[in-house]
Amino acid sequence: MVGNRLSQARRKISYGLTAVLGFGLAWAVTPGLPVIWAPRAGASAMAHGQELFEHEWQVHDPIARGDGLGPVFNGKSCVGCHFQGGVGGGGANQHNVVSFEALPTKDRPVLKGGLIHAFAVENKYTEQLGTLKELYPVIPGSVRVEGNCQVLIHDFDPIRTESVNSTALFGAGWVDRISGKTIYQFGLRKSVSKVGRELVGEFEGIMPGRPRVLADGRVGKFGWKAQFASLEDFVAAACANEIGLGNPKMTQATPIGHNYPDVPADLDRKQFRHLVAFVDTLARPEEVMPADPAEADLAARGKRAFAGIGCAACHTPDMGGVQGVYSDFLLHRLDDRSKGATGYRTVQTVEVPLPDAFPLPEEWKTPMLWGVADSAPYFHDGGSSTLEAAIGRHHGDAEVVLEAYVRLPAPDQKAIVAFLRTLRAPKEAKPASAPSGGSLASAR
Numbered sequence: 001m002v003g004n005r006l007s008q009a010r011r012k013i014s015y016g017l018t019a020v021l022g023f024g025l026a027w028a029v030t031p032g033l034p035v036i037w038a039p040r041a042g043a044s045a046m047a048h049g050q051e052l053f054e055h056e057w058q059v060h061d062p063i064a065r066g067d068g069l070g071p072v073f074n075g076k077s078c079v080g081c082h083f084q085g086g087v088g089g090g091g092a093n094q095h096n097v098v099s100f101e102a103l104p105t106k107d108r109p110v111l112k113g114g115l116i117h118a119f120a121v122e123n124k125y126t127e128q129l130g131t132l133k134e135l136y137p138v139i140p141g142s143v144r145v146e147g148n149c150q151v152l153i154h155d156f157d158p159i160r161t162e163s164v165n166s167t168a169l170f171g172a173g174w175v176d177r178i179s180g181k182t183i184y185q186f187g188l189r190k191s192v193s194k195v196g197r198e199l200v201g202e203f204e205g206i207m208p209g210r211p212r213v214l215a216d217g218r219v220g221k222f223g224w225k226a227q228f229a230s231l232e233d234f235v236a237a238a239c240a241n242e243i244g245l246g247n248p249k250m251t252q253a254t255p256i257g258h259n260y261p262d263v264p265a266d267l268d269r270k271q272f273r274h275l276v277a278f279v280d281t282l283a284r285p286e287e288v289m290p291a292d293p294a295e296a297d298l299a300a301r302g303k304r305a306f307a308g309i310g311c312a313a314c315h316t317p318d319m320g321g322v323q324g325v326y327s328d329f330l331l332h333r334l335d336d337r338s339k340g341a342t343g344y345r346t347v348q349t350v351e352v353p354l355p356d357a358f359p360l361p362e363e364w365k366t367p368m369l370w371g372v373a374d375s376a377p378y379f380h381d382g383g384s385s386t387l388e389a390a391i392g393r394h395h396g397d398a399e400v401v402l403e404a405y406v407r408l409p410a411p412d413q414k415a416i417v418a419f420l421r422t423l424r425a426p427k428e429a430k431p432a433s434a435p436s437g438g439s440l441a442s443a444r
């Protein structure tokens with residue numbers, strides 16, 4: 001009897017273990033859950049959030065709990081940089097933001113990053129590249145003797161700066177809901193199939209790219225470098241860094257090289273939650289086919305060619321249940337030659353290797369193409385004013401696709417651009433008036 005019961009128990013345990021293992025295996029190989037529900041929020045939260053998004057902040061603003069605008073900032077309102085195609089859209093190059101990284105050195109092994117703000121509430125807080133260079137000075141080169149050879153070690157300037165263009169935020173809530181696991185698995189599948197092709201001697205081809213896994217293990221989706229995993233995190237950083245609004249998730253940016261007194265957070269929990277709700281529920285971009293049948297035909301042909309020549313390998317039409325987003329959310333190197341032969345290759349002189357997961361200076365996340373017709377200029381630096389120019393910058397990981405594009409007859413190239421022109425900002429977007437901001441004197 002007892003033996004019987006024991007073996008029954010053993011059997012149950014082994015079934016249980018098999019089930020757990022099975023689920024574990026299934027979890028590991030299947031993509032994350034697809035997005036099914038549209039982002040939602042209460043009408044009053046969205047309306048209040050919109051007011052905050054459009055609000056022009058002042059120093060000691062009456063609706064701020066702390067010191068209001070600043071002490072250092074890049075703009076006075078969210079809509080001031082996010083306005084093209086309506087409230088929440090992208091911005092022109094005059095609103096670009098300058099970010100910096102101080103790469104690790106032997107004496108300072110931790111990488112530092114931040115923004116060089118365009119404006120300050122007081123002259124003494126004005127940030128300049130010079131101040132940064134004093135804080136993170138050039139490490140002088142030297143000559144090392146190795147056996148019979150003299151090895152020349154170049155000067156190492158740890159500071160890298162980039163001017164980045166404001167992206168459109170339409171559909172951000174949908175992107176927020178794409179499972180990080182889906183992106184990770186997608187990247188893995190691309191890498192495995194690339195290795196498979198190399199094993200049979202096919203070395204040409206589109207490079208797979210890689211997901212950005214953040215320090216806490218989450219997969220980055222937002223920002224040109226995929227530097228944030230959630231919309232809420234990005235909004236917190238935008239408040240703190242672009243406008244100087246401390247909030248429940250992040251303290252405000254303080255001037256480089258100054259001690260700025262601690263002040264209460266500018267936004268309280270409710271204000272912050274409502275601002276996030278507004279950005280989260282911004283309508284998603286749409287594909288608008290031209291009414292003219294000949295033009296509609298051209299765009300449809302372009303859409304097929306876009307997939308046919310390999311654009312869709314990175315600008316993946318559907319991701320994790322979100323249709324028409326056109327991104328794989330992976331980091332790629334397009335080896336931008338517009339910066340000259342040495343422009344990007346200087347990283348090899350790093351003193352201390354970058355952490356593996358950290359993007360190289362020349363790596364950028366594939367931007368979503370939804371709404372692209374209304375979000376010029378293009379590329380992380382806003383350096384391409386037209387869609388044609390943006391396509392022409394696809395070297396590196398996308399070289400074979402660019403070659404295929406260049407080989408296409410002119411009408412097919414036109415068709416691809418015609419297709420991209422159907423990717424529009426949402427019709428529901430509230431029209432935005434041209435931002436003011438002219439009264440601000442630039443510090444740069």
Ligand code: HEC
Nearest residue numbers: 074075078081097164165166167222223224234238239242
């Ligand atoms: C001075 C211009 C400027 C202001 C002001 C500004 N932004 Fe941005 N925003 C940018 C730039 C530039 C980027 C791209 C940054 C990057 O990817 O590194 C960006 C990106 C974003 C993103 C990420 C979108 C994506 O899909 O990756 C969000 C979300 C965002 N901003 C929200 C806000 C909110 C909310 C405010 C107001 C609190 C705001 N921004 C104010 C310039 C601005």
Ligand code: HEC
Nearest residue numbers: 310311314332364365366367378379380390397398401405
């Ligand atoms: C290997 C991956 C890859 C392939 C293949 C690829 N792209 Fe891209 N695309 C990118 C990346 C990465 C960027 C952003 C690069 C940057 O900002 O430095 C980009 C940027 C763009 C942009 C600018 C979008 C914006 O918002 O700034 C357009 C338009 C574009 N690609 C269209 C295309 C077309 C059309 C094709 C096919 C001819 C194509 N891409 C093939 C990865 C790819």
